[in-house]
Amino acid sequence: xxxxxGMVGIGLRRDISDEIIESSVLTPDFLEFAPENWMGIGGYWxxxxxxxVEKFPVTCHGLSLSLGSPEDLxxxxxxxxxxxxxxxxxxxxxxxxxxxxxxNAHLYDLLPIPFxxxxxxxxxxxxxxxxxxxxxxxxxxxVSYYTPVAAEMSEIDFVTEIVERANCKLLLDVNNVYVxxxxxKYDAREYIGKLPLDRVAYIHMAGHEQVEPxxxxxxxxxxxxxxxxxxxxxxxxxxxxxPVLLERDYNFEELDQIQSELMNLKGLIKKHWKVSYAxx
Ligand SMILES: [Fe+2]
Numbered sequence: 001x002x003x004x005x006g007m008v009g010i011g012l013r014r015d016i017s018d019e020i021i022e023s024s025v026l027t028p029d030f031l032e033f034a035p036e037n038w039m040g041i042g043g044y045w046x047x048x049x050x051x052x053v054e055k056f057p058v059t060c061h062g063l064s065l066s067l068g069s070p071e072d073l074x075x076x077x078x079x080x081x082x083x084x085x086x087x088x089x090x091x092x093x094x095x096x097x098x099x100x101x102x103x104n105a106h107l108y109d110l111l112p113i114p115f116x117x118x119x120x121x122x123x124x125x126x127x128x129x130x131x132x133x134x135x136x137x138x139x140x141x142x143v144s145y146y147t148p149v150a151a152e153m154s155e156i157d158f159v160t161e162i163v164e165r166a167n168c169k170l171l172l173d174v175n176n177v178y179v180x181x182x183x184x185k186y187d188a189r190e191y192i193g194k195l196p197l198d199r200v201a202y203i204h205m206a207g208h209e210q211v212e213p214x215x216x217x218x219x220x221x222x223x224x225x226x227x228x229x230x231x232x233x234x235x236x237x238x239x240x241x242x243p244v245l246l247e248r249d250y251n252f253e254e255l256d257q258i259q260s261e262l263m264n265l266k267g268l269i270k271k272h273w274k275v276s277y278a279x280x
Pocket of ligand 1: 141204247
């Protein structure tokens with residue numbers, strides 16, 4: 001991405017907007033918005049959004065496109081989204097490879113799309129329609145899942161075929177690969193090695209929670225664990241520089257710890273990638 005290679009960002013949450021925009025408690029290089037949380041709002045939070053866009057490059061990570069749903073795409077939403085992306089000069093727009101709506105009811109969770117050929121055809125067609133309308137590539141994210149629903153192909157074949165046929169980008173969530181590899185007992189490096197890494201638009205990193213000896217849940221509320229840093233360090237040596245985003249959705253009490261995570265990611269990036277921008 002133009003001028004963003006090797007930058008380290010964080011999701012802009014209202015709880016930490018002051019610490020990012022009004023002070024330097026947290027020092028990301030770019031910000032990620034969930035557009036649904038910032039579209040069509042006025043007043044104080046609209047002023048914060050404008051300040052954020054003045055100060056930082058912005059990526060957007062959508063929550064409600066519901067690429068896997070059987071219903072028609074929500075074109076009213078997509079039209080508003082295009083205006084929002086243009087207004088905020090959004091560099092990259094990403095979405096989950098999942099569905100969040102069924103018969104027009106929002107399910108408020110990211111459900112896995114069945115790893116099947118008919119689902120591939122369906123999702124490829126929808127990604128192409130969205131990209132054509134938005135006039136920018138869509139980066140789709142590998143999601144964490146806890147039961148493969150009606151699988152008739154492997155996860156890696158499913159993701160790779162969609163990305164190649166839709167001619168879209170990939171948002172590589174390294175923590176999600178770790179979580180899925182752990183829960184479904186496959187090799188995380190082998191999985192990442194098979195992905196079309198030249199299509200990665202940016203990387204997500206996050207913490208997770210181990211709830212059972214054999215089950216971890218992707219929560220975005222805990223610090224990144226060492227094995228996920230190790231997987232990240234291995235991954236970035238397999239690919240060209242891209243932006244890297246720390247996902248943190250709650251537990252904002254330990255700001256020092258979150259800042260140290262941003263610094264850890266920067267340290268690993270500087271070690272392995274030649275990046276030209278001035279790091280803080
Ligand atoms: Fe993610």
